[in-house]
Ligand SMILES: Nc1ncnc2c1ncn2[C@@H]1O[C@H](COP(=O)(O)OP(=O)(O)OP(=O)(O)O)[C@@H](O)[C@H]1O
Ligand SMILES: [Mg+2]
């Protein structure tokens with residue numbers, strides 16, 4: 001190992017900053033430093049590979065002993081700045097920092113071990129919490145009882161006091177008071193990073209670290225961001241404030257540089273060879289069906305739902321309007337189904353294959369856990385914490401057991417599902433975080449099994465405003481069907497026996513994952529023909545709904561557009577064709593066939609979605625008319641038997657229907673009983 005003296009280290013760094021030339025033959029760092037004053041910059045960002053090329057020993061030592069080497073690097077930068085602009089150098093002398101970007105090796109958060117203690121490392125993770133900013137003393141001023149001021153340079157978290165007074169004639173060693181007005185402070189922030197879900201080994205608790213940010217890198221990361229950072233690993237006593245020191249220490253990282261990873265999807269590495277494979281898949285005939293067939297090969301059937309979740313995973317791009325408002329691009333789907341119909345299985349699969357997929361169960365999830373929260377740390381610091389939908393920003397949040405959540409928790413999703421943001425306002429922190437997240441939710445019918453004689457509202461205990469935010473709602477019913485049951489049984493048994501899929505999916509899991517990430521980068525344009533198709537269909541639907549109902553809203557048209565774009569993306573097309581539009585329409589129609597069928601007439605009726613079927617609406621209206629006619633102008637009491645007879649006269653309604661509607665009228669207070677069997681209109 002090579003040992004440089006401290007002044008030698010600084011000289012080497014000065015030389016590097018002043019003379020390093022990049023491949024354009026430019027004095028890269030000299031230029032960067034000379035531009036600092038104009039930008040009010042306080043950081044010099046050095047690419048580690050440059051240093052490695054320039055002086056391998058110096059670079060290696062920097063990684064091994066960053067405390068000493070970074071300090072020298074800072075002074076070297078200050079010295080270089082001083083030759084350029086002495087006034088500015090003096091002004092920021094204590095704040096100027098050299099920040100190191102792109103270390104050769106990236107350590108996984110899971111592998112940060114004691115052997116890396118006090119070394120410079122690079123890790124990547126997801127920001128789950130950020131604290132408020134606090135002033136941190138860098139040069140603390142202490143006053144002795146005689147009024148002398150002694151400055152102590154600070155490092156670490158515990159305030160260092162002077163050993164003795166600076167004044168030579170003064171003997172004071174203990175009674176010092178901190179003078180805040182003379183003390184210099186710097187911005188300080190704590191953030192928490194966690195292993196990214198895609199890097200997490202199955203069944204393990206994600207590893208997380210506290211990261212300290214000092215100086216101008218504060219506020220450079222927000223909850224939900226994915227970042228790569230270089231920093232120094234430090235061990236810190238578990239409870240630095242208590243007088244009893246534990247033997248237990250926790251690791252934390254002192255950040256030196258933070259880099260945002262993947263503002264866009266597709267941060268996944270796709271080699272040129274894989275790109276060729278992806279393009280080849282897309283150009284084959286029947287490509288779409290092959291891709292759908294590759295989704296969740298452990299689940300038999302469910303082609304419709306697989307197709308829908310494929311479109312959800314690929315999604316459509318968010319669009320910005322000139323006034324800064326945005327058009328949502330994410331597709332949300334709700335699966336309502338009988339127990340044991342592979343809903344959870346499908347959700348878990350999606351969370352694994354979708355870029356930035358995340359699985360969470362609604363049972364026990366709180367509003368804070370789903371969106372964002374302000375929490376108080378042990379040390380009293382307020383932290384902004386990201387919930388599931390923020391962590392899955394630009395990805396998919398799969399929420400199982402959606403019906404098992406409390407209403408107030410679930411309602412926090414309204415904002416996410418329409419505005420694509422999550423807001424918190426608490427303890428003086430007001431923040432809005434990005435949550436551009438597709439939601440795939442699964443719920444059971446309220447009574448355990450889906451009752452086809454009731455509409456969806458009566459079947460699931462979910463509020464209408466939330467239901468209308470889903471682009472697609474599917475009902476999965478578990479009806480005994482011999483052929484299907486046999487296929488499922490064979491499939492499950494064979495998977496058990498072989499620990500493999502009975503037939504291999506056309507596209508394997510790893511490639512499909514990349515395929516989806518790749519497709520997400522495409523921004524197809526709607527063609528005139530596609531637009532016409534969508535608009536025709538929407539207008540047709542609108543005309544079928546009666547005006548007093550909430551059913552077909554403009555959200556439907558937006559949903560259709562998103563689905564059409566997603567389908568074009570799956571095929572890697574730059575244009576959304578008529579065929580894509582027809583596909584989206586087909587999905588919507590098939591959803592209506594499951595959700596919006598009037599069981600009495602067996603016809604699709606959009607009114608059924610959130611309201612009563614047309615035939616029943618007819619029933620109610622007729623019932624009112626009949627009652628009015630029987631009671632006449634004078635509002636005479638009407639006998640129930642008489643009402644039934646009148647209603648059943650022409651055979652349009654059954655006795656059961658008539659009794660039910662009569663009970664409904666009574667329960668809703670439209671009529672009241674004046675004496676046994678006689679009712680009067682309000
Ligand atoms: N069509 C199918 N193909 C293969 N496996 C299936 C199918 N349907 C159900 N299963 C299997 O049945 C089991 C139960 O499925 P899962 O837990 O996903 O049901 P669920 O719909 O989430 O039920 P619940 O509503 O009770 O939560 C799983 O092991 C799943 O693999
Ligand atoms: Mg389940």
Ligand SMILES: [Zn+2]
Nearest residue numbers: 144148165170
């Ligand atoms: Zn003194």
